[in-house]
Amino acid sequence: MASSLASQLEVIRSIALADPAPLKRPFTRPSILFDPKKAADTDTESIFSIALQGLEVLINRDERFGNYKNDLFSHRNKELDRELLGIEQNNNLNVLINSFLKLLSGFFILPSALQTLEYLIRRYKIHVFNKEDLILCALPYHDTHAFVRIVQIIETSNGTWGFLKGVKVSGAPPPRMVIVQQCLRDKAVLEVLCNYASPSKKFQPSKYVIGFCTAVFIEVLGTVETVNDDIVKRILPFVVSGLQPGIKGDSNHKASSLMIVGLLGNKAALAPKLLNSLIRLVAEVAREVTKESIDLHWFRLSLIALINLVQSHDVGILPIKALEVLKELRDLPGVLLELSKEFNIEKFLVVLLDSMIDYSSKDEYCQLALLSLIEKVPINDSVHHVVCKILSTCVKLSQKVGDSASLISAGWAKKILIVVNTKYPSELRGAVHHFLQHNKAHSKKDDSLYKILCKMLDGNLDSSSDISESKVWFALYHPKADVRRTTLRDLNSSGILKSEKYVSEGLIDIQEAILRQLDDKDLTVVQAALNVDGLPNVLGASKLLEALQNVLRRCVGKMLSGSTDNVSLTGEVAVTCLKKAISYFHDQSDYLKKIAAMTFPLLLVMPQTQGLNLKALVLVNKINWPLYQNIAVSSSEEATSIPGSLSSINLKVINNLAGNFMVHPEDNIAWFSESCNDSELSKTLFFFVLLQSLLIQPKGDDFSALFENVFPILKAEWESIVNAGDVLLEEFKSEVLDWDCSAFFDHLLHANLRPLNAKVMVCIFWRLIARLMSTEPSRNLLDDSKIKDLFVFFASSKFKHAFREHLHFLAAQCSVSPARLLSKFFTDEGVPAAVQIESLQCYAFLCNLSQDRWQTELLAEFPSLLVPLAGDNQSVRVASMNCIDELRALWCRIERSGKKNGNNATWFHFLGELLSLLDQQKTLILSDKKFLPSLLASTLGSSCHTILVPQNMENRFDQPTKERILEFVLGSALEFSNYGKLMILSLLKGIGNAIMHPKVAPMLSHFMKQYYDERDKFSNTETRIMCLLLESCVMSSPSGGDDLQYPLLKALQLDATTSDDPAYIEPCISVLNKLNSQFYTGLQNEVKERVFHELVFLCRNANGDVQSATREALMRIDVSFLLLANFY
Structure with missing residues (x-):
């Protein structure tokens, strides 16, 4: 009663504050559509008409708004005065207004929504009586002007919404962070938002409300370093309501809950009971979305939330209810496979697998789900854990002899291990080996651990059978060598390997197991495996032969390196291996090559492997191999004798x-x-x-x-x-x-x-x-x-x-001719520098020999030494100069002995002088690559002067001698490769038109015909030679005749098909660059006209370089007016 009276007093106070003079017409009225003065001038009837128009629009958007047409917006309520209503009537009206505002929150941004609110404010004073509902309706739109207008008409000085006072004063929409910070300061605000966004039986929040509240909650959780229980307690209802199965509503709430669950998992230490509850709820969401055939995106999202929950907490095993849900999800392995490619979900997989292993002994569906997971989802790093978990579970079940689960255990454990062996054979072997080595079990009969496991997997706890599939499997991977060795012997004596079913089916491929024993670290186990009867039938010829080769290679390697502790055993195993190989395959032609190759290295008797080698020499006569005829000895005793x-x-x-x-x-x-x-x-x-x-x-x-x-x-x-x-x-x-x-x-x-x-x-x-x-x-x-x-x-x-x-x-x-042979290595293009240097050193070596037959040949090949001497590699140039020194020494010896060949007397005398010249200038030649061309130009040319060369060098030889030297060098160069020709011509380029020797000129004509007439493809080297010769033609006298003029004219002729080909453009530009007035003036008038004609056409060529070179050439030559008149 007191509470009701206080409530009425508070309303009266609010009314008094809001409307201090009700009997007088107010100057202003609260409004969100009009300014306060205009609102005061607008009567209720007008606002009611506006509201009805807005309501009709809203009804067209959502028919639920029609439920309010006959009550909140009825004509009979136009004159309703809330101050005169009783408590019960006001309470009923509050319920009605609350439901309307919740529905309206999804359409708040529409003008029609504001029109209806304007009427509710005027008629029902919701800004006074329902201010929290009004604020919550508008809060998702806090960044709009409409929200500011609503806050400005509400009294927010005290209470939960006091933090909005700043909005009322400033008139600026508050950012969301203001609301987030208030939620952290006042958890009541956070709780109000959680309750408002949570669905009820009669009402489902709009996606705008859920989206806004979700954003606030996530920012709240993201802002604090550690989420405490108080925050979790207030947010939890919203999260749980979104995860409840079977509730029809907006999927945004479900997505929001999953996102918040993921964030809670990372930021909060959830109590075990709550954690298990959330795991169960998320799992049920996953089941629900798969049943409804919703897009796999939802299933994936729910699994990500579940994985995050499990991996962020110390979860040892999943709740049974969650596991019952997950085992039924057919798409679970496929989605986990995709997630494993993007994220690290190993911890979750371990928990999931452990949980399924624990229940697989009792639940067939768990078995099937577990098998599917292992087959489809990669668990490489978890195989050891999974296998040990399975084996540990089997050991625990073995202690429950009276439990029916013990009988079931054999089936599920064996099935799972078979699948693991198919996918991860090596990891399985390592896990079994580790488990047997580091675990001990004490049964009532004090049996060994592996025997207990064998009985469990065979499904017969009381069986005392010596040989069983599981026993063989565990024993062959047992850490103790004597167990492995004994099992192999038992297998051999039992004759069980003769059963094809046993060999090919079961827990593990027995073939693979025996092959592993042949690769065992302990040679006694290897020896036992070698002595198993019928190995070719069990393993197959190809695999057996490969295994025998590996064993023999391993034993021989141990004996040669001295790394074996038991030389006798190693040798015995090697001999056994060799005997078995020869015995099994000596008469099989398909494997004869491999047996011969296997035996071949053993035929060389080594001190470390003497016994094995001698045994091989005895056994080799059983191999019908042509290479081994007549090399065997009858016995090892004979061999040692x-x-x-x-x-x-x-x-x-x-x-x-x-x-x-x-x-x-x-x-x-x-x-x-x-x-x-x-x-x-x-x-x-x-x-x-x-x-x-x-x-x-x-x-x-x-x-x-x-x-x-x-x-x-x-x-x-x-x-x-x-x-x-x-x-x-x-x-x-x-x-x-x-x-x-x-x-x-x-x-x-x-x-x-x-x-x-x-x-x-x-x-x-x-x-x-x-x-x-x-x-x-x-x-x-x-x-x-x-x-x-x-x-x-x-x-x-x-x-x-x-x-x-x-x-x-x-x-x-x-x-x-050694000289000719060696010269090819340093006159051909592309020869490695190391080969050039060695060939030059061999050339120098031959010069020092006393043999007479090659001395003249060595001297005659002197021009070839100029090619490496003009190269870029300094080491090659030094080796070439050393050759020239040795060649000069050879020349001196021949000169002193008087043994020179009379046929070569024409070049013999000047060669000595030329070699002496190069020797004198050796330092400068080697220090500057440009010196040698300058030296030859000054020495052999007629008018070449350069500061690089000592004065009067042109007087070193008379003109006839110069001509003979050029004939000697150029004549020899014609025998070289194109690269060698280019290097010699480049060296002699400075001598001017003298390079166009009668022996050289035909080469240009041949090139021009071959390239311009026959259109052969030229190499870059050949193009450079042609350019160099064309330049020499321009430098020659124009009276040289048609033989020299024809190539020039041909080079200047470019057409559309050749303008883009460097092999045509470069010769053309070479001619243009060298064309000068002296040469042009000396041409016959007819030739002048043709040259000028070609130049005019080249000025319009598409190639810019050709155009530039042509213009410069035209500037250098003198063209007569008569020629111009004839041209036009």
């Missing part, structure tokens, strides 16, 4: 292999390249055999075929050794070149065979070039690709010092 220790055995074997090798070398090399190239020991024996094979005298064609087959293999292997970087040949001695393979046997004591292989290969290369030179000594080897390939290979090798003798031998023993 051979006089001369192991070296004599090796030498005999290698000699026999070499003899067999040379019968069909191509086939044997192909076999080695295909099958034996993965073992250093195989390579060592092969190189020994190849070295001895080269002592056998093959025919010329046979050797050529041998070279073509063996050189690529040797080259590739040498490059492999160099790239590995673990071989040094710094102290290579040349006497090693004449060794046979027996001289290298002492090096077999070292485990690292790479250095030995490298030295043997150096000797093989020596034998190859010696045989190559002696096979057909009269043959012209200048164009022989074998010689060139060998020289380039030796010269470019990192260990070229090991091939120094090889290079000298190749150069000195060339049957035609």
